Amino acid sequence: MSIAKTLFDKVWDSHVVHKIEDGPDVLFIDRHMVHEVTSPVAFLGLKNRGIPVLHPEKTFATADHNTPTINQHLPVADPLSANQLRMLEENANEHGISYWGLGHEKNGIVHVVGPEYGITLPGATIVCGDSHTSTHGAFGAIAFGIGTSEVEMVLASQCIMQPKPKRMRINVTGELQYGVTSKDVALFIISQLTTSGATGYFVEYAGDVFKNMTMEGRMTVCNLSIEMGARGGMIAPDETAFHYVKGREFAPTGTAWDKAMDYWQTLYTDQDAIFDKELTFDGSLIEPMITYGTNPGMGMGISNKIPTSDTVQGGATTYKKSLDYMQFNEGDSMMGKPIDFVFLGSCTNGRIEDFRAFASIVKGRKKADNVTAWLVPGSHKVEAAIKEEGILELLNNAGFELREPGCSACLAMNDDKVPAGKLAVSTSNRNFEGRQGPGSRTLLASPLVAAAAAVTGKVTDPRELMEKETA
Amino acid sequence: MAYDKFTTLTSTAVPLPIENVDTDQIIPARFLKATERVGFGDNLFRDWRYNQDNSPKEDFVLNNPKFKGKILVGGKNFGSGSSREHAAWSVYDYGFRCVVSSFFADIFRGNCLNIGVLPVQVSASFLQKIFGAVEADPETQIEISLPEQTITLIATGEQESFDINTYKKNNMTNGFDDIDYLLNIKEEITSFAKNTPL
Numbered sequence: 196m197s198i199a200k201t202l203f204d205k206v207w208d209s210h211v212v213h214k215i216e217d218g219p220d221v222l223f224i225d226r227h228m229v230h231e232v233t234s235p236v237a238f239l240g241l242k243n244r245g246i247p248v249l250h251p252e253k254t255f256a257t258a259d260h261n262t263p264t265i266n267q268h269l270p271v272a273d274p275l276s277a278n279q280l281r282m283l284e285e286n287a288n289e290h291g292i293s294y295w296g297l298g299h300e301k302n303g304i305v306h307v308v309g310p311e312y313g314i315t316l317p318g319a320t321i322v323c324g325d326s327h328t329s330t331h332g333a334f335g336a337i338a339f340g341i342g343t344s345e346v347e348m349v350l351a352s353q354c355i356m357q358p359k360p361k362r363m364r365i366n367v368t369g370e371l372q373y374g375v376t377s378k379d380v381a382l383f384i385i386s387q388l389t390t391s392g393a394t395g396y397f398v399e400y401a402g403d404v405f406k407n408m409t410m411e412g413r414m415t416v417c418n419l420s421i422e423m424g425a426r427g428g429m430i431a432p433d434e435t436a437f438h439y440v441k442g443r444e445f446a447p448t449g450t451a452w453d454k455a456m457d458y459w460q461t462l463y464t465d466q467d468a469i470f471d472k473e474l475t476f477d478g479s480l481i482e483p484m485i486t487y488g489t490n491p492g493m494g495m496g497i498s499n500k501i502p503t504s505d506t507v508q509g510g511a512t513t514y515k516k517s518l519d520y521m522q523f524n525e526g527d528s529m530m531g532k533p534i535d536f537v538f539l540g541s542c543t544n545g546r547i548e549d550f551r552a553f554a555s556i557v558k559g560r561k562k563a564d565n566v567t568a569w570l571v572p573g574s575h576k577v578e579a580a581i582k583e584e585g586i587l588e589l590l591n592n593a594g595f596e597l598r599e600p601g602c603s604a605c606l607a608m609n610d611d612k613v614p615a616g617k618l619a620v621s622t623s624n625r626n627f628e629g630r631q632g633p634g635s636r637t638l639l640a641s642p643l644v645a646a647a648a649a650v651t652g653k654v655t656d657p658r659e660l661m662e663k664e665t666a
Numbered sequence: 667m668a669y670d671k672f673t674t675l676t677s678t679a680v681p682l683p684i685e686n687v688d689t690d691q692i693i694p695a696r697f698l699k700a701t702e703r704v705g706f707g708d709n710l711f712r713d714w715r716y717n718q719d720n721s722p723k724e725d726f727v728l729n730n731p732k733f734k735g736k737i738l739v740g741g742k743n744f745g746s747g748s749s750r751e752h753a754a755w756s757v758y759d760y761g762f763r764c765v766v767s768s769f770f771a772d773i774f775r776g777n778c779l780n781i782g783v784l785p786v787q788v789s790a791s792f793l794q795k796i797f798g799a800v801e802a803d804p805e806t807q808i809e810i811s812l813p814e815q816t817i818t819l820i821a822t823g824e825q826e827s828f829d830i831n832t833y834k835k836n837n838m839t840n841g842f843d844d845i846d847y848l849l850n851i852k853e854e855i856t857s858f859a860k861n862t863p864l
C-alpha cells in the first residue's frame with residue numbers, strides 16, 4: 196500500500212540525494228536563479244576554493260535589485276552599484292551562465308522573468324538568494340530563498356542542505372467579493388497568522404479561491420508566503436498552470452513536454468495525506484486590505500479601524516513603537532488619510548495583470564496633484580504588454596509615467612527612495628521601518644487600492660470608484 | 667569558507683527587547699552594495715543606531731557604553747524578512763558570536779549557522795529572565811555551551827537547554843563547512859543529476 200502524500204512531500208522526496216541522520220536533507224536543485232546583490236561573495240567563495248559552477252545550464256542570472264529604473268541605457272552612476280552589476284556580468288560570463296543584464300530584452304525581476312520564460316516549472320526545486328523565491332510555488336514547485344553561503348553551496352554542488360519543514364495547508368473557500376484581489380487574500384492570511392505564524396512550515400494553498408485564480412494571482416499569494424514566516428508556499432499545478440507554461444522559451448517541447456505532463460499530473464495532495472497544521476478561511480468575508488504598521492502582519496480590511504494594543508498578539512511595547520513610527524494612533528481609520536507616494540511594481544505585484552487592475556481604476560481619471568507615482572513593470576516583457584494593450588496611453592492620459600523594470604522602491608537600493616516621513620501606498624511586500632527609504636512610511640495594498648489612492652490622493656476603498664464606473 | 671570553531675562562550679550581553687526585528691533593521695538594503703564580506707558591522711542596525719546626519723542615537727543600546735559583549739539578546743521572531751546573509755554578516759562583523767531569542771525566522775537562523783554565529787532559542791520566560799538580569803546588571807555573565815547545549819546565567823545558575831541538530835552542532839564545534847561535505851558526496855550528486863528530468 197502506498198502512503199498518502201502531500202504535494203510538498205512528493206516534490207521534496209523526489210529530490211533528496213542524500214539523508215543525514217539528525218541533520219538536513221541534501222536536496223537536488225533544478226533551477227538556480229542568481230542576482231547581483233546576494234551572489235558576488237558566493238562566486239568569490241568558489242574562486243577561493245578553486246572550483247567551478249557544477250551546472251551552469253541550470254543557473255540563470257538577472258540584474259534587478261540594484262538597477263536604476265530611468266535611463267537604463269546610460270552608465271549606472273553610483274560606482275558601488277555599477278561595480279556590483281559588473282561583477283555579476285563577469286561571474287556569469289566566466290562560468291557560462293545565462294545572463295540577462297541591464298538593457299537585455301529578457302531583463303527584469305528574477306521572480307517575474309523566471310515564470311515568463313518557462314524557467315519555472317511544476318514539480319521543480321528552485322532556489323535564489325532572495326526570500327521571495329517562494330513566488331515560483333504558484334506552479335507547484337518547491338521554491339525558497341537562501342543565504343549567500345547557500346548560493347555558493349548550490350553553485351558548487353547543485354544541492355542544498357535543508358532540514359525538511361513541517362507541512363501546513365491553508366484553505367480559502369468560497370468566492371471573493373468584487374474588488375478583492377489575490378493580494379488582499381494574502382494580506383488577510385498574514386494578518387491572521389502574524390509574521391511568524393508559519394515559520395518552520397511549507398504551505399500548500401488550497402480551495403476554490405486559489406483554484407479560480409490566474410497564475411499572476413497565485414504568484415502574488417505564494418510570493419507573500421515568507422511574510423508569515425513560511426519558507427515557501429505552493430499550489431497544485433492544474434490546467435491554468437500548464438496552459439501558462441506551454442510554449443514558453445525554456446519550457447519542454449514535443450515528447451519532453453508529454454513526459455513532463457505525465458509527471459506534473461501526479462502533483463497534487465493525496466486525499467488522506469496528513470498536514471501538521473491545517474487552516475480554513477471563508478474567502479467571501481475578505482475585504483480589500485491595507486496595512487497600518489511596520490510588518491506585513493499588521494493589516495486589516497480597509498474600512499476597519501487600527502486595533503488597540505490590548506487586542507493584538509505580542510508585546511504592547513513593540514506594537515506602540517510601530518504605530519509611533521507610522522504616526523498613527525490606535526483606533527484611527529485608514530480611510531481618508533492623505534498619502535504622498537504610490538508604488539506599483541515589485542515581484543509581488545509588478546505583472547501585467549497588476550497594471551491592468553491599476554489602469555481599470557485610473558481610466559478617465561487624473562493622478563492627484565499631491566501624489567508622486569512610481570509605476571515600475573516587473574520586466575521588459577511586462578513593459579511591452581503595457582504598451583501593446585494600450586495601458587501606457589491610458590496611464591499617460593491620466594498623468595502617470597512608466598519607469599523601466601526592476602525591484603525599485605520595494606527595497607529602495609537604487610535611487611527610488613520614498614523620503615523620510617512621507618506616506619506611500621505600495622503594492623510591494625514589506626512595510627518594515629525604512630524599507631522604502633530611511634524614515635519612509637509604507638502602506639501595503641493591492642494594485643486596485645494603490646490606484647484608488649493615486650487618483651484621490653488619500654486612502655480610498657477602490658470599490659467606491661469601481662461602483663461609480665458600473666453605475 | 668571554514669569559520670571559527672564554537673565550543674563555549676562566556677560573555678556579557680547586549681539586550682534588544684523588541685519583537686520582529688527584521689533584516690531591514692539589522693542591515694538596510696542600501697548597505698548591500700559591497701561585493702566582498704567586509705565592513706558590515708559598521709552598518710549593523712544603521713537606522714536605529716544613527717540619525718540621518720550620522721550622529722549616534724543616544725538611546726539605542728549599541729550606543730550605550732554600559733552594554734557590550736559577544737551575545738546579542740533579541741525579542742521574539744528575530745531576523746524576519748529578507749534572506750540577505752548580510753544581516754548575519756553584520757551581526758558577526760560587529761563582534762557578536764551568539765544571538766539569543768525566544769523565536770527565530772528560518773532563513774536568518776540558517777544563515778547564522780552557516781557563518782558561525784550560534785542562534786540560541788530559549789523559552790519566552792527564560793528570555794525575560796535574561797533581559798531582566800542584563801538590564802539590572804550589565805556586567806551579568808552568560809555562559810553558552812554548545813557541547814552541552816545549555817545557556818546559563820552564571821550568577822544565579824539558572825539554566826536552559828537549547829536545540830541544534832547533530833550535524834550542525836558538529837560543524838560548528840569543529841569549524842566544518844557544508845560545501846566540503848557536499849564535495850565529498852559529489853559522485854552521489856552526479857549520478858542523481860543524470861536521472862533528473864528537468
